[in-house]
Amino acid sequence: MKTIMEEDDNLMIVIREFDPQLHRESVESVERMCEVGPSGKISLFTDLLGDPLCRIRHSPSYLMLVAETGGPLRETVGLIRGCVKTVTCGRKLSHRNNTGSIPIATKAAYLLGLRVSPAYRRRGIALKLVHHMEQWFKQMGAEYSYMATDEENEASVKLFTERCGYNKFREPSVLVNPVYRHHIPVPRRHVKLVRLSPREAQFMYRHQFACTEFFPHDIDSVLNNPLSLGTFLAVPVQSHSSSWHGIEKFLASPPNSWAVLSVWNCKNSFQLEVRGASRLVRALAGTSRFIDRMLPWFKIPSFPNLFRPFGVYFLYGVGGAGPEAQHLMRALCAHAHNMAREGGCGLVATEVAACEPIRDGVPHWRRLSFADLWCVKRLSEEYSDGEIGDWTKARPPPSIFVDPREV
Template sequence: MADEGVMAVVMIREYDAKTDRERVEQVESSCEVGPNGELSLYTDLLGDPICRVRNSPAYLMLVAEMVVNGTLEIVGMIRGCIKTVTCGTKYSRPKSGDPPKPLPVFTKLAYILGLRVSPFHRRMGIGLKLVKRMEEWFGDNGAEYSYIATDDANVASVGLFTGKCGYSKFRSPSVLVHPVFAHRLPISNRVTILKLTPFDAESIYRHRFSTTEFFPRDIDSVLNNHLNLGTFMAVPRGYIWGGADKFLSGPPDNWAIMSVWNCKDVFKLEVKGASKLRKGFAKTTRILDRVFPFLRLPSLPKIFSPFGLHMLYGLGGSGSLYTKFAKDLFGLAHNIAKECKCGVVATEVSSEDPLKLAIPHWKVLSFTDLWCIKRLGEDYSDGSVGDWRKSQPGLSIFVDPREF
């Protein structure tokens, strides 16, 4: 352990996949992340640690080095990416007799994720140095805001960003997590579920959700990414699909849409700290579910060893039965995850979104996220017009799966 009485020299530089990968994985494996330290990122399986941000338009990974016992060691790292998203809504000037049309207001937004500092080198200012250097890169590349997502119970992380880095608490969405059972979930016969082409999916998302907070302007890149497993729409049984244009000109009374992102090929998770009794109980539920699938017993997958995740995003729709249709889409997503041998499916919704109550999830696995935001460059702390930090949360948010 480093001597805290000695001022250590910390060097920050860009990550080099050829020389740093193994040492970065060692630091990450020593750090617990997630809600209450129980849901931990497992990184020693899937290749380059920078892959979690590589799908973003602009990205960077930095490492912190210092001399420990005469050897130069990596003691921390941070990832960051930049994209353009919706931060508000304005209205066009209508022609005579036409209603105003809502239009998205875009901003260049930076996102910090994967901040890690070795447990043996904390409280030495290393995390702060990494954040400051990353923010310099954000500013050099034109980002107007920076934000992070953390667990509200993570006192150290919240204190670093809100206390030392100038971030303020912004949004508190809910991460809804559901285990993948050994049996399939039923889907109601009231709906037909369609798999949309990326082109049709993009058209619908841009038309219906482009003014939703955090909607990525490059949604086409997300939908055409190899990690996107498809976009699905639930419509009333008997509805005849004629393409996105026909749908948008006259949608059915009830419909719901959802896309599925394959996080399994990017990272894996592992629940740590469980007793032998709890592990034994979980194994028993799997055995019973596998032997008696017709009983549809709730079972806990192998989450005490590395497991994969599918992320559901773009959840939305319309109509009085919208949440019921969304639940059917969730059933489809669960069944896709079962075929792909994933451990859980997850989605993230606004705290005000009715989907928070409609989407099946296990409370023991789910948690409340905390998003903190900072204005880069000129400070508009007086709350003047155009300061996103002062805006009120909307009914929903558009979660970018590349950042999960």
């Protein structure tokens, strides 16, 4: 992308592509000045572990732009990231048997990591960054652009909905659970856990989730990524033999209930830190850990130390079916918690549709969890309506697929 210079109110702003050698330190400085996360709940500060591209480099196509002040003393004052991929945006009935569905795909772009230095806000820098990123999206052939923000972040919501032409689209729930110092037992007598190979996991997801909104068509790249720690399937013991005969036989004759999820290691990409907590909150959290250490047999759900950098494991591909699906999902989440405990993480998180049927089977703390807001924009009216019409006007489905590369 070419360097773009704009002058407004005696402030020269240069928009250019991120250069690791020139911008790494200055971008890290801007990141440290900007808090993320839900307002009024917890104030999180992110540390990208020295790699500003870590949140997008796993996507098929990606770009990072920085905004600098002009003149001899260049200062990085803003940044934005974006990536483009093919996702499912709807479904249509199969003409073969009129019972099944086939996915409808579109090329969608995702905006993330928009940051502006506090001293330079309300000067149009964020708007410039968004517009220039959208130009790149169009060059890449993207039909839609979408972004996620905290619904309580009024400045971000107004920027995108009032000034950038985005529409409020989906309101999924971010469910967050702390990682305790003790192991959570998995009910092995009633639940059988099967670890799927990447090939089996891909087969499973394409069979069960291909028509789910935002399902990435390069799911194989996600599952084979080193940050993906495994996919796990849970079934009732009484409905499944003690041996595993492969995913094909499972899908040909599935049990009445099942649940599945995959685990993504965010710890090796970035770490978070809670700042601004009162002394009382810190004291209560420390007291819970002290009691847990003194009385480990009670297995008290103590609050981990989130006031220093900590890692997160993200659960994606969360889904299931049947009357016991929520119970099976709780067993899977217990297993994921124990993985996070061994991995030294402070939190386990996932994101699901607000009306996701299996949502109540995901353990989470209300105080840490929050509602997310996804906004979407159609980038060009020149594109055909396709088979679903304008995606921005589509009704919310019961489930969505959250790509862990965009966390």
